[in-house]
Amino acid sequence: MPETSGIVSNGSASDPAPPHDTFDTILVLDFGSQYTHLITRRLRELNVYSEMLPCTQRLADLSWKPKGIILSGGPYSVYAPDAPHVDPEVFKLDVPILGICYGLQEIAWHHGKNVLAGEQREYGHAAPNIHPHGDNKQAHVSRLFEGLLNDMDVWMSHGDKLSRMPDGFATIATSTHSPYAGIAHEEKEYYGIQFHPEVTHTPKGGVVIKNFAVNICRAQQNWTMEAFKDKEIMRIRKLVGEKGQVIGAVSGGVDSTVAAKLMHEAIGDRFHAVMVDNGVLRKDEAKQVKKTLIEGLCVNLTVVDASERFLSLLKGVSDPEKKRKIIGNTFIDIFEEEAKKIAKKAENTPKAGKIEYFLQGTLYPDVIESISFKGPSVTIKTHHNVGGLPEKMNLKLIEPLRELFKDEVRKMGVDLGIPAHLVGRHPFPGPGLAIRIIGDVTTEKIRIVQEADLIFIEEIRKAGLYDQISQAFAALMAGRSVGVVGDNRLHGYIIALRAVVTTDFMTADAYEFDSAFRKRVAGRIGNEVQGVVRVLYEETSKPPSTIEFE
Ligand SMILES: Nc1ncnc2c1ncn2[C@@H]1O[C@H](COP(=O)(O)OP(=O)(O)OP(=O)(O)O)[C@@H](O)[C@H]1O
Ligand SMILES: O=c1[nH]c(=O)c2[nH+]cn([C@@H]3O[C@H](COP(=O)(O)O)[C@@H](O)[C@H]3O)c2[nH]1
Ligand SMILES: NC(=O)CC[C@H](N)C(=O)O
Numbered sequence: 001m002p003e004t005s006g007i008v009s010n011g012s013a014s015d016p017a018p019p020h021d022t023f024d025t026i027l028v029l030d031f032g033s034q035y036t037h038l039i040t041r042r043l044r045e046l047n048v049y050s051e052m053l054p055c056t057q058r059l060a061d062l063s064w065k066p067k068g069i070i071l072s073g074g075p076y077s078v079y080a081p082d083a084p085h086v087d088p089e090v091f092k093l094d095v096p097i098l099g100i101c102y103g104l105q106e107i108a109w110h111h112g113k114n115v116l117a118g119e120q121r122e123y124g125h126a127a128p129n130i131h132p133h134g135d136n137k138q139a140h141v142s143r144l145f146e147g148l149l150n151d152m153d154v155w156m157s158h159g160d161k162l163s164r165m166p167d168g169f170a171t172i173a174t175s176t177h178s179p180y181a182g183i184a185h186e187e188k189e190y191y192g193i194q195f196h197p198e199v200t201h202t203p204k205g206g207v208v209i210k211n212f213a214v215n216i217c218r219a220q221q222n223w224t225m226e227a228f229k230d231k232e233i234m235r236i237r238k239l240v241g242e243k244g245q246v247i248g249a250v251s252g253g254v255d256s257t258v259a260a261k262l263m264h265e266a267i268g269d270r271f272h273a274v275m276v277d278n279g280v281l282r283k284d285e286a287k288q289v290k291k292t293l294i295e296g297l298c299v300n301l302t303v304v305d306a307s308e309r310f311l312s313l314l315k316g317v318s319d320p321e322k323k324r325k326i327i328g329n330t331f332i333d334i335f336e337e338e339a340k341k342i343a344k345k346a347e348n349t350p351k352a353g354k355i356e357y358f359l360q361g362t363l364y365p366d367v368i369e370s371i372s373f374k375g376p377s378v379t380i381k382t383h384h385n386v387g388g389l390p391e392k393m394n395l396k397l398i399e400p401l402r403e404l405f406k407d408e409v410r411k412m413g414v415d416l417g418i419p420a421h422l423v424g425r426h427p428f429p430g431p432g433l434a435i436r437i438i439g440d441v442t443t444e445k446i447r448i449v450q451e452a453d454l455i456f457i458e459e460i461r462k463a464g465l466y467d468q469i470s471q472a473f474a475a476l477m478a479g480r481s482v483g484v485v486g487d488n489r490l491h492g493y494i495i496a497l498r499a500v501v502t503t504d505f506m507t508a509d510a511y512e513f514d515s516a517f518r519k520r521v522a523g524r525i526g527n528e529v530q531g532v533v534r535v536l537y538e539e540t541s542k543p544p545s546t547i548e549f550e
């Protein structure tokens with residue numbers, strides 16, 4: 001990934017003022033816990049800016065100084081030969097450190113290798129006792145637990161424990177199974193807790209995180225979406241320069257629309273959005289996106305109608321991975337062609353220079369996997385990938401949303417004046433209906449799935465359910481089934497409907513419609529979509545299923 005790829009870069013020469021230079025920043029070092037991203041989340045809810053980096057981050061490579069460091073939990077045992085450890089320089093930086101679970105054990109390990117496997121694992125709820133510490137006359141509750149009472153409800157998930165207290169540390173909390181549920185070295189401002197304050201199962205966890213970040217690290221609470229947005233616009237302006245041009249792929253989805261609007265605010269018409277009609281979009285999507293982006297948001301947009309090109313390449317292809325690769329590669333070819341055309345046009349305009357950057361709407365969850373020190377996990381599905389593009393075209397990436405979660409991006413969208421119905425849209429995958437049609441893709445099948453999808457979404461909106469559902473769509477099943485239409489036999493198609501509720505799209509539950517709703521939609525699709533004889537509802541959760549159908 002190029003150095004300038006986004007705002008988590010450690011600050012390259014061409015990267016004027018990344019947020020960690022402008023906002024007090026808490027550095028979260030990730031040991032691979034499932035909850036690490038929640039720590040950054042909780043901090044931002046406090047208006048404290050934070051960045052997450054792999055636990056193996058070398059401090060010498062960091063161009064900025066954090067206000068404090070949080071060491072996350074992780075699945076390893078610190079005493080195992082291959083266990084990950086932080087750069088020892090972390091302990092020479094003279095900033096407060098909070099260790100959570102593995103992080104606590106890592107602090108202890110660094111101070112005397114005193115961690116071992118416990119006899120009893122501790123999963124779930126616990127109610128630790130908060131201990132006053134200090135000498136007898138001046139015993140006080142640790143600053144980490146200020147404002148908290150005993151028997152606070154916390155969530156634990158560990159099997160290892162400290163064998164003894166590291167030198168200079170004191171116990172600040174105990175629980176039935178954890179004599180070292182909380183430890184502190186108040187002079188050095190090092191704190192360790194065995195429980196997870198970042199999860200919602202620890203209701204007062206936010207207070208612990210606030211005590212650490214605001215009271216102990218003295219981080220200013222000035223990170224707001226508004227301030228972030230304004231600073232990001234300034235940063236992009238400086239980065240791109242007075243004449244630089246930027247190209248970006250937009251789909252009409254939330255992420256690329258917000259990124260495009262932000263880029264337009266920053267550099268106006270020197271930003272060129274390109275939307276590809278790949279023939280497998282939802283009904284009238286290309287027309288609608290054009291209207292929204294050009295008329296509604298004044299963004300400079302070219303819609304490339306490449307539907308015939310895509311459909312001829314997809315002809316006879318049934319394997320979903322092959323479909324994804326064909327679509328991904330053709331996307332890349334088309335953007336490359338468009339970038340050349342735009343560059344050629346710009347040759348004659350004195351106000352604009354060459355195209356140097358490529359805009360992507362990458363979000364934080366997309367990044368977590370790739371920056372976790374464990375490295376990317378196995379490929380379940382090849383996500384259509386515009387990431388191959390900048391390298392091939394010699395462009396540098398700009399990813400202004402790289403630090404944000406979807407709901408934060410939606411908030412930024414609203415701040416940028418994008419209408420709520422657009423920022424609230426359900427996600428739609430780049431390979432589109434091609435992966436919602438099982439088997440080969442034909443124009444007839446595309447028509448059927450588009451019409452069924454339109455009815456399903458229309459009814460969901462009418463019932464006022466759209467915002468309660470994270471993603472809903474129609475898919476077309478393989479094979480045919482016999483129906484009877486107007487006294488005739490019809491060997492027709494089968495539509496499946498899927499609606500899920502999820503926060504991060506990594507796991508999901510089926511949304512439960514009432515039977516009147518289900519009958520109404522099935523009835524409408526059967527009657528109105530020619531060729532359909534059967535409508536099924538799919539209710540498997542993810543896992544074991546996935547959200548898309550292929
Ligand atoms: N038809 C398309 N034309 C141009 N670019 C596309 C198209 N489909 C997808 N992309 C690009 O792929 C990126 C990833 O797609 P993805 O669906 O994850 O995001 P999105 O469409 O912006 O938002 P959402 O997740 O809400 O659908 C988009 O941000 C966009 O850059
Ligand atoms: O832009 C995208 N390009 C893709 O190739 C792609 N594949 C799946 N998805 C979306 O990702 C989420 C999780 O989907 P799955 O459970 O099917 O993996 C769901 O929201 C899917 O719609 C994609 N989005
Ligand atoms: N959640 C964690 O960080 C667990 C840490 C360590 N693996 C333990 O079992 O104690």
Ligand SMILES: [Mg+2]
Pocket residue numbers: 251253254427428429430
């Ligand atoms: Mg999309």
